[in-house]
Amino acid sequence: MPELPEVEVVRRGLEAHAVGRKIGRVEVLHPRSVRRHVPGAADFAARLSGAVPVSVRRRGKYMWLVLDTGDLLLAHLGMSGQMLVQPAERGDEKHLRVRLPLSDGRELRFVDQRTFGHLMVDTGGDHPDVPSVVDHIALDPLDPAFVPGDLVKALRTKRTEVKRALLDQSVVSGVGNIYADEALWRSGLHWGRSTRGLSDAQALGLIAHVQDVMNEALEVGGTTFDGLYVNVNGESGYFERGLNAYGRRDEPCGRCGAPIVREAFMNRSSFSCPRCQPAPRARR
DNA sequence: CTTGCCGCCTGAGAGC
DNA sequence: TGCTCTCAGGCGGCAA
DSSP: OOOOOHHHHHHHHHHTTTEEEEEEEESSSSSHHHHHHHTTTHHHHOOOTTTOEEEEEEETEEEEEEEETTEEEEEOOOTTTEEEEEEEESOOOTTTHHHHHHHHEEEEEEEESSOOOEEEEEEBSSTTSBBGGGGOOOTTTTTTOOOOHHHHHHHHHHBBHHHHHHHHHTSSSOOHHHHHHHHHHTTTTOTTSSSSOOHHHHHHHHHHHHHHHHHHHHHHGGOBBBBBBBBTTSSSSHHHHHSSSTTTTTSSOTTOOOOOEEEETEEEEEEEETTTTTTOOSSO
16 A cells, blocks of 8 residues: 555656646546545536646645646545556556546546545645645655654654554654554554653654655665556555564564564554563553 | 544455 | 455544
């Protein structure tokens, strides 16, 4: 599934292949994919027709095209979303949801099997180039403006478990279940540790590990971009090799050899090493 | 105000 | 073989 590094790969692909191409007559093939565009699918299509993307930006797992009309085309891939640039004559994908013809004879296609993702046209909120619905999303750890000390302070204000805080997009954005587990494994911290119980060194170390694992994933994720189309496939490359905890239930910890355990958390899975990441004595 | 849980979706894979 | 069940999980919305 697409995570921050995969979204960044897509952003770069759109920058290379969508910027400067005028958008033609947009077709919404599944209304759920534009459900957050409150005025409806017809308005969505009308506002994009004739617009030209001038840049592509990203915060966390949200990305958006800045259009010459002043509008912003926001995309979130959810669990299974893809943004493809395909020749117009190529057959439709099974789960094609939105078609955006481009002036160079190709099409920007939003493909999304499970429809957790969405597209919408928005305008700037606090900043003219940042969609208003993204205003509440915190900076991500790869943003040049990201300050680790600020995140330490934000963690301090939370009264919850450290993994829950990492997954809270209003605290820090772009961290999903996989990178949270990986950063916690590298830090030797159990997901259930209290945010308030962490020392400054532990919190700063955790943040550095989040940055490291995302940067390493981004390097590998670069291979998912292929030639003339934007290939979004979060399951390729990095997932095969780089993971130390996520999905490795019963496999030996790469540090100490103890079997990785899977625990239910927030209706999903958390993977950790029971020896390197001891559970807190009393959960609160 | 805060924290925490539910439901939305489809397909893969396991079990019977 | 074909059915049912479980799992994957980001995030808006809402309950406590």
